[in-house]
Amino acid sequence: MSSPRVLLLWRVLVFMAALSPLVYWSTQVALQQAGPEPGKYLLLGFGLCALVILLLTLSLTPLSKLTRWKGFTLIRRQLGLWAFFYALLHLSSYLVFILGLDFSVLLQDIARRPYVIVGMLALVGLLVMALTSNRWAMRRLGKRWKPLHKVVYLVLALVLLHFFWVVRADMTDWAGYALAAVALMSLRLPAISTRLPSLGKRLGLR
Numbered sequence: 083m084s085s086p087r088v089l090l091l092w093r094v095l096v097f098m099a100a101l102s103p104l105v106y107w108s109t110q111v112a113l114q115q116a117g118p119e120p121g122k123y124l125l126l127g128f129g130l131c132a133l134v135i136l137l138l139t140l141s142l143t144p145l146s147k148l149t150r151w152k153g154f155t156l157i158r159r160q161l162g163l164w165a166f167f168y169a170l171l172h173l174s175s176y177l178v179f180i181l182g183l184d185f186s187v188l189l190q191d192i193a194r195r196p197y198v199i200v201g202m203l204a205l206v207g208l209l210v211m212a213l214t215s216n217r218w219a220m221r222r223l224g225k226r227w228k229p230l231h232k233v234v235y236l237v238l239a240l241v242l243l244h245f246f247w248v249v250r251a252d253m254t255d256w257a258g259y260a261l262a263a264v265a266l267m268s269l270r271l272p273a274i275s276t277r278l279p280s281l282g283k284r285l286g287l288r
Contacts, residue, residue: 089152089156092153096157122179128172133245135164144266144270148282162208162234163212195247
């Protein structure tokens with residue numbers, strides 16, 4: 083199950099799965115199937131995709147402890163970079179389709195919509211993690227690397243706050259993502275996290 087070929091295939095499949103939303107949404111826009119406002123269609127899609135991939139990234143450590151399969155650990159950096167990529171596309175869609183690249187409007191928009199600042203702070207956090215996710219950065223940072231990458235928890239909170247501000251009229255979707263985030267954070271509590279290996283063994287996952 084952990085042979086080099088299996089792990090390579092696993093990484094390729096993850097890459098294709100992560101790329102597929104971009105291909106699908108771009109095709110929808112090209113075929114004029116994205117509704118009357120394709121810019122907003124892409125803006126929302128990219129933002130939600132970044133959130134989903136971020137949640138999937140945070141699920142890898144609990145899954146790894148449950149199963150002891152190194153494939154989950156292997157794709158952690160890959161998914162983290164995909165989350166940053168889609169967050170960057172989300173920002174780009176906002177700048178291009180909402181602001182029309184008129185940066186003079188940006189300050190006005192920030193004053194009227196504080197969630198823009200929250201979203202940008204989350205993106206900065208993802209950028210920091212993306213830039214320091216390589217082996218060179220890990221060697222340079224040493225023991226400081228793990229504490230630095232715990233900024234992902236702050237990023238998740240900021241993303242959820244950003245999303246909350248955007249969809250205040252309909253909280254159904256937001257509540258689902260928030261509950262998923264709470265569940266994933268609960269699995270990281272020491273009282274639960276230390277029991278995951280034994281639970282995985284009892285369930286036959288290892």
